[in-house]
Amino acid sequence: MTAPLKAIDGSADLPVLMNDLAQRARAAARVLSLAPAEQKNRALEAMERLVRARADAIIAANAEDVAEAKAGGMAASFVDRLTLTPARVAGMADGIAVVRGVADPVGVVTESWQRPNGMTIERVRVPLGVIAVIFESRPNVAADAGVLCLKSGNAVILRGGSDSFRSCRAIHECLVEGLREADLPEAAITLVPTRDRAAVGLLLSGLNGGVDVIVPRGGKSLVARVESEARVPVFAHLEGVNHVYVDGAADLEMAKSIVLNAKMRRTGVCGAAETLLIDRAAQDKIEPLVDMLIGAGCEVRGDAAIRAADARVKPAGNEDWDTEYLDAIIAAKVVDGVDGAIAHIHEHGSHHTDAIVTADNAAADRFLNEVDSAIVLHNASTQFADGGEFGFGAEIGIATGKFHARGPVGVEQLTSFKYRIHGTGQTRP
Amino acid sequence: MTAPLKAIDGSADLPVLMNDLAQRARAAARVLSLAPAEQKNRALEAMERLVRARADAIIAANAEDVAEAKAGGMAASFVDRLTLTPARVAGMADGIAVVRGVADPVGVVTESWQRPNGMTIERVRVPLGVIAVIFESRPNVAADAGVLCLKSGNAVILRGGSDSFRSCRAIHECLVEGLREADLPEAAITLVPTRDRAAVGLLLSGLNGGVDVIVPRGGKSLVARVESEARVPVFAHLEGVNHVYVDGAADLEMAKSIVLNAKMRRTGVCGAAETLLIDRAAQDKIEPLVDMLIGAGCEVRGDAAIRAADARVKPAGNEDWDTEYLDAIIAAKVVDGVDGAIAHIHEHGSHHTDAIVTADNAAADRFLNEVDSAIVLHNASTQFADGGEFGFGAEIGIATGKFHARGPVGVEQLTSFKYRIHGTGQTRP
Structure with missing residues (x-):
């Protein structure tokens, strides 16, 4: 890892920044894919502790976002979704504890069988890679999505609404410090360090193979835009009629x-x-x-x-x-x-x-x-x-597509698989 | 179902034809998704019988394609892939028998559990929908891919290389007659009824939601084009280094x-x-x-x-x-x-x-x-x-992506799933 990413607003260097960030996430994903459950849980334990300890700082950062939103004449429902209270911050920390308690899906052998020639074939869960989560005003999504991706061995690029930038940054600092405490790469959970809205379009492009899947969390117009513009798979539901x-x-x-x-x-x-x-x-x-x-x-x-x-x-x-x-x-x-x-x-x-x-x-x-x-x-x-009601512990969202993920998307559906074959010298006739 | 599709070559009506064809495939997919294993196997039995019975007609149609390819100066390796012999036709029929013998994946409950409130949740396999298979000179892919999609409850739109059009049509006639014998909709296995190469671009567009997934079968340039242009998911491998x-x-x-x-x-x-x-x-x-x-x-x-x-x-x-x-x-x-x-x-x-x-x-x-x-x-x-070597019976190809399908893609990976929940009046607190 080289120097930390710098936030730049409205700069022509945004594509460079975003590609750099995706490359760091890709490198972190490789480390994460091999990290043992114990190490990931150590990070989650630290994150929960840090969110609780820094509740005041998170709420203070949020107050600045809320003041700006009110001054900008945002609707009361929008301001409500944006606002963090002590109870909501505690809920975020509780959510991290729930994810820590979920079984690690990575490395689980879901099927295994022996072939007549004596080879054994195992189908084993592996992480997907780099997940981009694009969300709107609710800053708690930064924590919820960040830790769910970590648990499933995936790196995540978080892009919150520009109105919740300060809140997300304060939460993200807790997550990054948790990664550091567990000796995991900081780029495992990346917050796009700019309010520049053009960052969303770049994420949707897939950043030249830097993003494997996009999860939009927000209203119908956000989901519709992601579904129509994304050049990589999307886990989402447009609506629930x-x-x-x-x-x-x-x-x-x-x-x-x-x-x-x-x-x-x-x-x-x-x-x-x-x-x-x-x-x-x-x-x-x-x-x-x-x-x-x-x-x-x-x-x-x-x-x-x-x-x-x-x-x-x-x-x-x-x-x-x-x-x-x-x-x-x-x-x-x-x-x-x-x-x-x-x-x-x-x-x-x-x-x-x-x-x-x-x-x-x-x-x-x-x-x-x-x-x-x-x-x-x-x-x-x-x-x-709801993923919780299904017994999944937590979910990153609900998907209505038929590819890969469907219904409540928990840690298992944030994985892919590989075939591991053990032989004793078998060759194919 | 209205009047049968007419082949039109080089006509401006191609988008109309292709959308019509996709709509018929979609309607057929709904019927297929509910068809019992026995009915699908009845069709497969008829298809195998018809391919064997009409081997001479298939080879005669193929001879016309081969003559045209030779007259056009195609390479010997290309002509070899295009050529059907009695042994190759018998191999196609054998392949249909193998697929008939594979277990029906549709409706299989892969997981089930009970929630503390007494509800049972089942995860059950359902077909994907409409699969487009785009292939090059080997006409046997029409039979291989057609029957694999049928077995997995999916409708398929086959688009063979224009050089193998007559061969594919002769094979397709056997498949359609097999569907008819089993009272399944003919649009369950559709052959694009034109040699117009613009049909490929239309399939890659996804035909306004008419195509759910594309499987390219052929050389690297075909796969690369499909991967770069397709607006729907693709199951493929670009190469095997x-x-x-x-x-x-x-x-x-x-x-x-x-x-x-x-x-x-x-x-x-x-x-x-x-x-x-x-x-x-x-x-x-x-x-x-x-x-x-x-x-x-x-x-x-x-x-x-x-x-x-x-x-x-x-x-x-x-x-x-x-x-x-x-x-x-x-x-x-x-x-x-x-x-x-x-x-x-x-x-x-x-x-x-x-x-x-x-x-x-x-x-x-x-x-x-x-x-x-x-x-x-x-x-x-x-x-x-290879799917056969894995014990999958047959495969539609090998995928190197991490989404949905990976490795040899057999009938199971041609399905999605749904959650079926049985309660006794449970409401959510």
Whole structure:
């Protein structure tokens, strides 16, 4: 390693800086790929300790970002996402402890078999390489993504929103010091040292093979840009237009409980339900479900059959079936059984998470097999779409693509594999 | 399904044709993804039977392609790859039988676990969708790739070299009739019905989401073009610059046997060794290894230390360490132990297949862990880099990337997965 990277703003040297940074990350990735679990955990232990010890400094740096955002007239919701409190910093430290506790995926033999000629073949997990994480205002993503990549043996290049630059820098200092304490290369977790927005475009280019995969964390416009411009693989979901289908054979109380939770537990998460489909054979369930939702403060936008059941239902337009509200609003429609539900989801779904409520196991099997989403549930809430709820400990995000990673992306899906073959002199006939 | 696709050559309607074809493939993929193993095997049984029954017609169509290629002055090696003989057609039919015998990967539950709240989570294999296979002169790829995609529940769009168009069409007719006999959609295996070379560029564009992954089968220039232009994932290897490292602790007879097989069994396959690395501590092995290779008709290009051992060794230039000869030529170099071998492969390797010959298990472990290739072998020949030799039954190719597929790509790696969750009314706290 040569001299440390210098932050430069708006300089024509940005491509040089970014390529240099990617090369350092690549060299660090090679070291990390061979680092034992114990050494990585030592770094994670130090990082957790440092984040807790420096909470005041992190919050002070964050206060400067927050003041600038407020002065710049940013929306209250934006400022809320940006703001770090003592509880949020403690949550970040807790998250590092959780990742430390997750089993190290690197080097795990997932399959092994012997060939008739006596050779043994093992399929063993190896890290992916260099992961670029592009996020927006939430500075805690720097810690969450940084430590998850470390645990999985990958180097990471973090690019936070320019509005959270000071906060990210303060958090990043803790991570780097943790790497140093464990004798791991500092470039294993790199923060792009400039607020220059052109850095994002350079990351999306893949930096001449310097970046192996990009994980965008933020709103739909960020994800859409990354998906359309990236020249390397992307782990992401654009949106979660998730459905709960209440079958004719559903238990009403179970349906009410699942629909309420799927929609209203937290309306802003990607696993929240956005559309309620009700079987035409479950006419009697429309009114109680709609009444419950409206009583819980949810706006219901329905088709004619739903509106006929309750005058408070607003009419749904064509666009409602394709909308991710992320709010206390739900679209509701009557469909013809499980076939109608599958057809509707095929046309309008986003391949994220969809649920069926039914006591009919054959209907459930058809729904789970035929709905082409990363997560399909029978008699459970869509809000379980989360790496922690899957038992993964932590996740870097949820992916809706079918390549490599799908569903909640934890440490295992941040690895690839190689084949290790042991012989005793075998040659091929 | 509407009217059949019409072949059009050089027409401005090509984008319309290709998008139409991709849409039909997408619809077929949805049917295929749910088709039971028995139905797919019924189609495969018919395809094998039809290829055998129509061998004469296939060979007659091929004869027209061959005549045109010869009249066009194509190289003898090209004409050889293009030519179908009764034995080659029988080999194609045998290959279909092998694929029929492979276990169906679709629907296999690869992991399942129960959460503390009682929900069970299953990870289950699902097909990828629509695979485009772009190949060159070998018409048998139409059958090999077509049936492998079918077995894995994927629709496939085949684009053969324009020189093998008639041969591919004759083979494709057998495949389509097999689909028809098993009541599967004909668009499950589509042959691009035109020789217009612009079709390749359209496939590489991904056809507006119509193509999920591209598999190039052919020479380095085809693969390089696909890797640089494709807007969707690619399963491929650009080249196999494979190494055999003979350690100081190697048994000489085993080293001779493995080096000879790795280089000379077949020199034109991607798993052939191209560089021989010899430990400085194995000075006494240089002369017998070089003598054996030259005696077997292999040209040896060595560094100074290798040339000192045998006057027949030609001097290696810098470019030799990066060359995939695919011929009876090997580059040879003396390195400083396993560290020197790992460093050389890190600098010059192509992440395909590399082997160490040694009786020192610690050295073997270091080599197998630190060499970043899809396949790493201890005391076995690099020519085992093959799906059949791995026990996969058949492969669509070998991938050197780290995303999704790596090493020999058989039916399992042509699938993705989904999470299937069964609950009893669970909601998220």
